[in-house]
Structures are given as C-alpha cells and as structure tokens.
C-alpha cells in the first residue's frame with residue numbers, strides 16, 4: 183500500500199499531473215456565485231487517480247504540521263473533500279466527522295455523524311475556496327453541535343477573498359496552492375498561453391469577494407460586479423474574451439467611443455460604399471444585407487473591406503441563416519457572395535437547432551469568424567421569446583468557440599463574453615408601417631443592458647447621415663457611460 187502520509191510528487195509535478203487529469207480547466211465556466219471564470223478547478227476526478235491522492239493529502243497534512251494546527255477531529259466539506267478527509271483521518275489516526283448535506287427523514291436525523299463532545303475542536307478540509315461560502319456552511323452545522331472550528335485546510339485557494347472572509351469569521355485558512363501559483367507553473371511548462379495567464383490574473387483582480395457584501399447577501403456570495411456583463415467596461419471585457427472578433431470589436435468600441443452599428447440597407451454598391459465612407463468614423467460595425475445589392479461584385483467587397491481598415495470597423499453580414507447544417511455550410515462559403523471570406527460576423531436563427539451552428543462553424547471557425555444567434559426580434563408578433571430565447575442561449579453556451587453573442591432586444595445572458603446587439607433603434611420610439619418597433623439608444627443601452635445599437639433608416643434615410651450618425655453615436659455611448667457610472 184502507498185504511504186498516504188508523504189508527498190510523492192513535488193508541488194510542480196502535482197500541478198502538472200492535476201492538469202493532465204483535467205482537474206484544472208481553462209475556458210469559460212459558471213461558478214456557484216453565477217459569475218463566469220476563465221479557470222475552473224474540478225477535483226472530483228481525483229478518486230479515479232489513486233496514485234495522486236497521497237501527494238494531495240500529503241501536502242495538506244504538511245501544512246497542518248508546519249502551522250502546528252491542533253484539533254480533535256476533522257471534517258471534509260461534502261462531497262469532493264470527503265475522500266481527502268478520510269485519507270487524512272486514516273493515515274494520521276485522527277477521528278473523522280461527516281457532515282450530511284440533508285438530514286435523513288428517519289432514524290436519528292443527524293446532520294453531523296460521528297462521535298464528539300461539545301467544545302471539541304474540528305479541522306475543516308476542502309478542495310477549493312472561492313468566496314468561502316461552502317466552508318462556512320459546514321462550519322455553521324459543526325457549530326450548531328457545539329464544535330469549535332478555527333482552522334481549515336484547502337488544496338486550492340482561488341485568491342478571490344475567501345481567505346479574508348473566513349478570517350473575519352475567526353477561521354484561519356491554509357492553502358497548498360493559490361490559483362495564481364498554479365497558472366504560473368502551467369505557463370512555465372508551456373501548458374498555458376500568456377494570453378490565458380493574463381486573463382486569469384485580471385479575472386482574479388476583478389472578482390474578489392467583498393466580505394461585507396457577501397454577509398449582506400444570500401450566502402452564496404456575489405463578487406463586486408453583481409451584474410458581470412452589464413457593469414464591466416468594453417475594454418475590460420475585451421481582455422476577458424477569448425474570441426478574436428469579440429476582442430477586436432470591444433477594443434475598438436472603447437477606442438472610438440462608439441457602440442453604433444449602421445445597417446446600410448441600400449441597393450447599389452456605389453451608394454453603400456459612399457455611405458460607409460461617410461459614417462465609418464462613427465461606427466463600431468457596418469451591417470450589410472448583400473442579397474439586396476443589385477450589382478454585387480468582388481470589387482464591392484474589396485472596397486468595403488478597405489473601408490473597414492481605413493475606419494477601423496467590423497463587418498457584420500445579417501444573413502440570418504436558418505437551414506440544416508449541410509445547407510448553411512454551402513450558403514456561407516459558396517454561391518456568388520462567399521460570405522465567410524469577408525464578413526467578420528454573420529448570424530443565424532436557432533430555429534433549426536444546433537446543427538445550423540455546426541455547419542456554419544465548420545466554415546467560419548478556421549477563418550476566425552464569429553456568429554450571432556437571433557434570440558429575440560424587434561418586429562411585432564415575432565415568435566422569438568420565452569423558451570425559444572432560453573434555448574437559444576443554451577445553444578450559444580454550447581458553442582462558445584464560434585457563437586459570440588446575440589441579436590436581441592435586452593440582456594439575456596450575464597456572460598461577459600457574449601455580445602448583445604439590438605436592432606429597432608431610432609432617436610424616438612415608435613413603429614413603422616410593417617410592425618418594426620423602435621426604442622431609443624438610451625433605452626437599449628441603459629435600461630435593456632444591451633451592448634450595441636443597430637440603426638438603419640434612422641441614419642441612411644436622414645437628411646444628413648453624418649450628423650445623424652454622430653447623434654446616434656453620442657446617444658448610445660453616453661448611455662453606456664451612464665450605465666458604468
């Protein structure tokens with residue numbers, strides 16, 4: 183039998199092994215608090231790797247010894263820490279207590295199982311700490327039984343304020359690793375790119391849990407940004423996002439101080455190019471409907487893409503794909519428009535199910551393109567609402583590598599990586615003769631918490647489109663500034 187009381191691997195080796203078994207995951211993960219994190223630690227898999235357990239528990243015990251922590255019994259926070267607590271108990275001959283998550287509705291109905299006396303001291307064992315809420319839940323139950331808890335040992339402290347919060351409750355938290363240390367080791371051994379290291383460091387900085395804020399909330403705890411996407415600036419979100427188009431778009435929005443997209447719904451190439459050159463300085467995106475252009479040509483595309491460089495904007499072809507995966511692949515890559523070759527962003531209805539995204543992704547992903555899902559519409563009587571919208575968000579969440587956000591009427595996801603882009607915008611609210619509904623830029627950005635306004639006729643049919651574009655740009659961006667203040 184392996185010696186369970188010693189560390190078999192060095193700390194760096196243990197981090198690399200935990201990475202190998204996918205206990206450390208990098209991408210975009212929803213935490214218990216509801217916020218999204220670029221890093222996630224999932225130690226549940228450890229039970230399948232008995233050869234790693236002695237190192238994990240060995241380092242936890244080393245801390246107990248180094249800090250000279252004295253206790254009568256130990257208790258793991260259910261469930262992941264239970265095997266860790268069991269190994270520590272057996273190898274160091276310390277009695278263990280088990281905290282049930284729910285009491286049984288028969289027998290003794292106990293929450294804390296095991297033998298103890300009121301006044302006994304108990305050491306709490308946990309796998310990972312973010313806000314400290316899970317440890318505090320266990321401590322509360324132990325205290326109800328008269329046990330005294332002043333120390334907790336954790337394998338990974340995410341460094342987001344849990345340490346201070348526990349300290350405020352009289353509990354000293356001792357960790358084996360911090361998330362920052364883990365990230366540095368993985369970077370040193372080329373397992374993590376510099377960009378991800380920066381994203382994680384920024385995330386830790388921006389998402390520290392404030393003890394006072396948590397104690398006045400629901401116990402799960404909320405980070406400083408209670409509404410993550412809505413309250414983070416465009417430039418900060420750019421740094422949090424992994425998709426290159428989202429990063430570029432959010433960065434240029436802050437640089438150009440605009441959240442305006444102009445929908446250039448004109449029907450000749452010359453008219454469109456002339457309009458784009460005029461409004462280009464005031465927009466973050468130009469939206470097209472190429473299938474309404476009478477004289478579409480590759481020359482039009484090269485002029486449009488040149489203007490995108492000249493004025494620094496993103497091109498969004500509002501194609502609204504809505505067919506099976508195989509067909510949309512052909513529609514996106516081929517035909518006379520070859521949309522995937524020049525549009526940074528296109529969009530799709532979620533109506534056909536996730537197959538539409540699978541098809542588009544096969545073409546768009548290798549080209550670094552992004553896709554928006556149409557989750558809501560601005561037209562009266564449209565069917566995109568309720569469960570349809572919720573399912574659309576789920577499809578997006580399952581395809582984060584390609585889906586970068588939504589065409590919608592108001593915020594439908596708190597994930598800072600997802601853009602919310604809203605059409606049906608004019609300087610005064612109202613309706614056109616065919617049921618298109620309009621709301622103001624302020625309403626969209628400030629009240630509906632969207633990111634970007636789409637304006638078509640309000641600008642292209644204005645007497646002076648440049649003056650109109652400036653007015654919309656000013657209205658949209660000042661609403662964003664107001665939201666941030």
Ligand SMILES: O=c1ccn([C@@H]2O[C@H](COP(=O)(O)O)[C@@H](O)[C@H]2O)c(=O)[nH]1
Nearest residue numbers: 445558559560561605606618637638639
């Ligand atoms: O729900 C939706 C989705 C897309 N659109 C498109 O946006 C513009 C709006 O033009 P306006 O002239 O400002 O009404 C247009 O290209 C639509 O196809 C939308 O309006 N609503």
